Structure formats: C-alpha cells, structure tokens
Amino acid sequence: MSADTLEVLASAGKGQSTRTVLRFIILSLIAGAAIASRLFSVIRFESIIHEFDPWFNFRATKYLVANGFYNFWDWFDDRTWHPLGRVTGGTLYPGLMVTSGVIYHALRALTIPVDIRNICVLLAPAFSGLTAFAAYLLTNEMAPSPSAGLLAAIFMGIAPGYISRSVAGSYDNEAIAIFLLVFTFFLWIRALKQGSMLWGALCALFYGYMVASWGGYAFITCLLPLHAFVLICMGRYSTRLYVAYTTWYALGTLASMQIPFVGFLPVKTSEHMPALAGIFGFLQLLAFLDYVRSAIPSRQFQTFLWLFAGGTFGLGLAALVIATSAGFIAPWSGRFYSLWDTGYAKIHIPIIASVSEHQPTAWPAFFFDLNMLIWLFPAGVYLCFQQLADEHVFIVVYALFGSYFAGVMVRLMLTLTPVVCVAAAISASSLLDTYLNVKSPNPEEHQADDSADGSAKKAAKAGLKSTSKPVVGVYGWLSKGSVAGAMTVYLILFVLHCTWVTSNAYSSPSVVLASRMPDGSQHIIDDYREAYQWLRQNTREDAKIMSWWDYGYQIGGMADRPTLVDNNTWNNTHIATVGKAMSSREEVSYPIMRQHEVDYVLVVFGGLLGYSGDDINKFLWMVRIAEGIWPDEVKEREFFTPRGEYRVDGEATETMKNSLMYKMSYYNYNSLFPPGQAQDRVRGSRLPEVGPSLSTIEEAFTSENWIIRIYKVKDLDNFGRDHASAAAFDRGLKKKKVNKKKGPRQLRVD
C-alpha cells in the first residue's frame, strides 16, 4: 500500500464536496430511519387507517379523488349530522386531502398504479422524512456547527413526541402540518436574517399551506408577531425585520383567507389581532419614525416621536378593546381561550374538556415523549443566550411558549417537539464538539496568558457571566473519553427508548386491538370492523346510526352509513341531544330517536374484555353535555350514589339503571355467566342477578368480544300499544286488571 492511498483516505471528509456528499447520505439515512420507525403498525397489523379522525380524512380524500377538486370544494355531506348535514367543503382544512390527491394523480401520470388508501397510510411517514430535513435546515440557521443540524434531524426523525401523531395509518392533519410548521419557521428565520423579500414570500406561501392543513396554524400566527415584538423590545428593530415581517404578513394573510373555513377570521378574531393590529401596525409606525429620525437630527424631536409612537400604540390597543366589546371583533374562541384560563373549558365547554388529548400533561408524559431531550433542552436554550442573535431569540420565545402550551394540553406536545429537538441538538453538538476535539491545549501556554487577560474580560461583559473567560479547551484523554463515552451511552439509550415507545405505545391502530394469548402468540381483536361490516351488509343504505360522537367518523368511513353526530363537534346541541337520549329512560329516549329517524343504536362495551375505553366510562361526559342544554331533565348528581360513587353494580342509582346506555351495555350480559356471577371486568364490579330489560329497542348484533353492540329501534306497535306494555305482553305477563271490589260471596238461599 502506497503512502498516497493513505493520504487520500485520511483527507477524505475534509474536502468541501466530500462533506456535502456525506451530509446528503446521512440525511437520506435519517429520513429512512424516520420512515422505517413508523411502519410497526403496518408490519404488525396491516395497511389500515387508524383511530377516528383519519377515517374522515380518508373518506374525504376518496371523495376528492372520485369527484374532482371543484366538487370537493362545494361538497355538502348529507350523510353526517342527520338531519342537518354538513357543508364539508367549507368546514375542513383541505391541505391534507389535496396533498394526497396530488400525489395520487402524479403517480398515476407516471403509470404507477397505487391505491389511494396506501397513499393515505404512508403519507405521514413520508412527510416525517421531510420534517427531519426541515429540522436540519432550521438548526443550521442557529448553530455554527453543521453537526447540530444532523443531530436535530435524527432527533426530529425518531422523537416519540412527533411519532405519536405520524405513524403509518395516522392520516391526520398533523401528519403534514408539523413539516409545514418547521419549514415555515426555517423560512422565517432565513427571511429575517437576510431581510429578503423572496424568503419572506416563500415563508408566506408555506404559511398559507399550513393554514390550509391544520387549525394549529394559529400557533405560527401568534409566535412570529411575538418574536418580532420581543426583538423590538430589545431594541433590535431593523429594516430586515420590517421587510421580512410585512412581506410574510401581507402575503400570508391573503393566502390564508383563500381557505373557505378560515375566510375573514384573520381580520375579525382576537387570536389574529396581535399579528394584524399589534405588530404589523406597530412596525409601520416604527418604520415611519425611523425614516423621520434619519431625516431630522434634533434630540428633543426624537423624544417627542417616541412618545407619539407609544401614544399611538396605546390608542390602537384601546380601539381594539372597544371594537371587541362592541362586537366588531370576535373575542377569543373558546378552544383557544381555554389555553390561558385553564378552568374555563371545564365550566363552559364540556365538549372540549371531555377530549382526553385536551387534558393537562403530567411529567411522565414529557419524559416518555422526549426522553433525554427533555433535559438537554434547557441547556440548549441557555446556549442560545450565549450568542443571542435574532434567530436565537426565536428559539427562546418558542421554547417558553411551546413548553407552556404542552404543559396545559397533552396534544400540544406536538408543537413543542420541534423546538426541543433543535435546542437539544445545539446542546448535544456543542458538548460533543468540545470533547471530541483531538487537539489538546498546552497547559503552560494558558497559565501564562491567564493573568494578562483583562481586555478579553471587558469584551465579554455584555454576554453571560459564564462566558467571561476565554475558551481553553479540554486537556487529557480521560476527560474527553469519559464524557464522549457517556454521551454515546445516552444517545444509544435514546434510540432504544424511541423504538420501544413507538413499538409499544404509538403503533396500535385502535381500530384493531392486539392481545397476547397465554402461550405468548398474538391474538387480534377485530370487533370494530366486524360490527361495521355487519352494518354495511345487513342494513339499508340510508339507515341512520346513532352512537356517541367518537364513533361517527368510523361509521361513516367503514360502514358507510349516515350518522347523527361525529367527531367534527360543530353542533353542541345535536351532541347533547344524543347525550340526552343515551342518559334518559327509554320512554324519553324513544321519541327523540323517532324524531331523528334513528334506525340503529351502536354502543361500545368493554366489560367482557376489560377494554376501558368504552361508553360506560365516557358516559358521564354524555350526561354533562346533555345537562348543559337540559339542566332540568338530565342531572349528573343522579348518576352518583348518595355517597358520591359512580357505580354500575346492584348499588347503582335508579337513574343509572334505567338509562338507555346502561341498559344497552348490560342487556343479556347475565346470560354469559352462571347465575349471579356476571362481572364487569373494566369496573371490576359484580352485576345484579337480574339484568335490564328493553322494550323500545331490540338487540340486532353483538360482536365476538361484545365490544360493539348494535340495537334496532322498534317501529311503532301495530296495535297502538306503548312499547312497555307490548313487551310485557310478549314476555307473557298478563295485563293487570283492576279488580273490582266485590262483596264476600254469599250462598243464595231462596
């Protein structure tokens, strides 16, 4: 082997082009890892759409592909919210469906025959690869070291906080929205750094795409103005900021107003106001003042001008308050407001409080979703304070707000994850850069300079206290080795943790459940699809199905039957009507069901299998929501025993035992067990010996593991009797006759 080859090998990775190639390969591998780690559910189960909302998105996508874009835009869906219907085209975020539609048609044009379902299932993993790339770009804007970007990309690619919403089959708005979020932030930072109108316009374009895709766009709408505001407060107003912000705001708002669901909201509602009246107006003023200041040198005049600016700002704020109270500007929407006043939702909008992903986050959830990143994150934020250029301010602001929101609502962990990945990558890369440097400093040299270092100290005074001394470097192999080794262990642990979490917690389709048999083999519980298939094959095409709103999208998507309510909870009264029907006595429920032309009622019951996400456990929310509309007819108090317990066994209250939901859940359940042994495995209670009886509805179908039970609503009685007495007659009970009082029998003697 000649010396030349060694030379070439040693210098590999030093040249610029070699580095680019390496970086490209690494990023491709990261994207591959990001996609691969999201495929557990496809491998374990099958290529299937997950959970609830994705079923609606899937159905809408199929409609888009079948009927074309314009029909989709004007779509009125009469198969949901019976009898109201839903203006679906105008009340959804179309970004996701249009993206899949475009991919579908592009692949078709390339003569690749692919099913739209597979595109929908694999869209989220594909976009996660792009998210990793966007995180790489964003981090490169922050950190001098390119390795930070690569670390951020891999963190973003496999962090469970993001995987939770983007596994294969989780075809939800978040699937593409997180990519758009990170990429919009990258474009914003670029535009701000360069003061470039082109990047600002690109940022607006992707912001428009984001608005078309996810309601969470309000996060960007609030974060960018906040960043601008903080910069102004720090005295960092510049023409760069002016150009970037105004370009983004003007074009972005116009773009967002093209979405029918958003429409004029950006100029009418409070959550958009900081962006419009607050910062956009303020920046115009500042630009004007800046211009005047450059023209007029007088010191006093400047003071006057600043007062003028402050006064205008105050007046503007007052005008805003007046406009809000006069009703020109809608106040904060309830969903958004509940983020600040955390007690608000529980009192005023139970339907929001009822959703499990709107609950506050306990600490284990943070560690579960982010593992070691959660403690590298503050360190990264601290490092941002070291340099504190405009883009670092962005990370700090984002970190603060992201962590607050994630603490209030479990679901918003998703918006926190990108900044955690970026900050943790900055921290991890600077730690590794410090300890993986082969060159060690010479001790004598530095001991000498230490005394004559006054000038350096003065220069660093503006920064953090810890950076007042000059960097020396790390001596000794032991120090380097131990820290780098520990860091490697942590990183390996992180990868293992992410894989374990993804595989165990986030890869269940929730439509299909998996359990283990005693011998360790996997057993698939497929009750949902069994029941939906039954509906599809055994009922009329326009048979109306009543169920709690959670299952509305699935019934629409899998069984293709009209539903009363679904997961698009736009009409609280209609949901409360269903809640009332479920929580009232049969005699009350029956007229409600007749009025809504209900043919079948579907309930989810987990008592046999121990499946805790069933309707009896959600029942209190139905009661609460119904009570919000009919406080005199449905009372939560009556579902609790006098001792304040929520019980389903013999001790349950009369209201509970007579409610339609209770009866439907436990009807005939006794027959599975020996007499008196019936047991509910979710609530761990023994049921009364005599089960409930039903008169106005009859059992139509019960799935294999009793998870889904479907009841048919009876037609009116042929003889005009009420159902209770008709059912009593069928059971063979005699009609009670009113005994006429007769006197004692007497022997007649003539």
Added chain:
Amino acid sequence: MRWLPAFVSALCATGTLAAKKSTEQRFTEFHTKSLASSPVKLLDASYRELTSAPRDYTAAILLTALDARFGCQLCREFQPEWDLLSKSWVKGDKSGDSRLILATLDFSDGRDIFMSLGLQTAPVLFLFPPTIGPHAAASPEPIRYDFVNGPQSAEQVHAWLSRHLPDRPHPPVKRPINWIKWIFTTTMLAGSLTAAVVAWPYVLPIIQNRNVWAAISLISILLFTSGHMFNRIRGVPYVSGDGRGGITYFASGFQNQFGMETQIVAAMYGVLSFAAIALTVKVPRIADAKAQGVAVLAWGGAMFLMYSFLLSIFRVKNGGYPFSLPPFM
C-alpha cells in the same frame, strides 16, 4: 252543577282564612319585611307560616348554619352572595311582581325544622313553588338546589331561580362597586409607577441583564416541562400518605403526580441541564489542567448518577419500562 267545586273550594278557603292568615296577607307581610331587610330572617314559627300549604307565591329559603361552632365553611362563603342576590332582587322588584320571598333560616333559630327535614348538611336552598294561582306547580314539594360544586356565585343561583320562575320579572344581580378595591388599585398603580420612574436607572441594568433573562427562561421551562401546569389545573395534593403512617412522594400511575414529585423532577432536570451546561461552557474555560479533570469527572459523574436515578423514578411510574443505567438499576 259546574259551580259546585268552585264554591266548595271557596268555602274551604274562607274556612282556612278564619284559622290562619290568607296567602295574600302572608305575602304582603313577608314582602314588607323583606323591603326592610332582605333576606328575611326566619324562626321556627315564621318558617312554618311562610311555607304553609295554600300559597300563591314562591319562597326561596336558604337553610344554613352560620355559627362558628358548626364550622360550615361553605355556609359562610355563600352567605354574602345570598345577601347580595336577595338585596338586588328586592330592590329590582319593590312592588312584588315576581311574587318571590327570599328568606334565610339559621340552624340556631330553627333546629326543629332541620330535624324534621332530616338535613345532614348545610347549606341547602329550597324553592317552594306556589300551590294555587296562575303559576301553581303540580307538586307542592320544594325543589332543592345542590351545592355539589363548591361555593356558588349569586349569578349562578339567580340563573337557577329564573329558570324555575318563568313569565315573571327577574331583577338582575347588581354587584355594588367595590370602592375600596378601586381606590386601592389606583393608589397601588400610581405608587408602582412612581417607584418604577425613581428606580428606573437601577432597574434598567437588571432588565437588560442577559443572565437574569436566561435564569427566568430556564426556570419557567423547567417548571412547565415537569408538569407544573398539571398541578395548577388539577389541584393535586403536595404529598400523600402511604397508609402506614409514612409519606409517599411519588403518585402511582402514569397519568398522576403529586406537587412534591414535580419539584423533585424539576430539580433532577435542572441538575442534568446544569451539568450539560457546565461541561459545555464552563469546563473548557478552566485553565488549570488538574482542576479541569476534577470538574469533568464531577459534572460527568453527577449527570450519569442523576440520569440513572431519573430512569429509576420513571420505572416506578411506568411499570413496564425496560431501560436503566447503573447504579440505580
């Protein structure tokens, strides 16, 4: 013979009139009382009189126990609201068009009534609907207002009353302007403005100090990521007993936590972050080789131990978690 029942009932009414005061008389009497001071304070006898059967008015009676001996926190919290409600109701309805009497019966004045109603708890608000007249209810039984959700505001009770009194005027609750609070706020505002102006030259360097902002940001991030907001919203206990006289610091279950627990976790995160910061920023700036080696080992060791401990705590919360680091295996 259509007029016969009417005649009989009229006769009965005259009969009761002879024994007791008429319903009209009673209403005027109590209404005058309430004009003087509202809510009307009842005694045993007046309670019976107010709620006796033929009545063409509505009576809302709060049964309460204000005496300090009974230690009824809820009663004392609700009393000002009740007073406010009845005052503004009477003020808005001086002529008595709503035909509602608001009254209070204290336990010390009406022990027998409490006994006969079988009341175990206080406060209880009863609404006695009219039995005769245009608004007569089907059942003479009183409607009970539940105080299950803690102390109620006057507005909430007002809404409940209004719901049960349809087609009658509902004078709104008028909260008096709290002058003391306004004056206090204005003074405080002016004071703090003055203080701000005076202290400005001294405060400015603090506001512009990067270290201060870094500290604030890091502390709030640590608070939020360790579940502080969960404690605020759910109002979790600080610590809890373990049933054997000891104290448990860690709540069982993945979705649960105690106040103390989050502080411990925040401290652990803090130590880990600080170790990372020290290793990145401080250690490479130590000029002395030996001191630096010691610092590296100290911080690196602290980080390793703390992370191991954190993993062991997390295994307590999440039973099936398989990963751990020595020494806390």
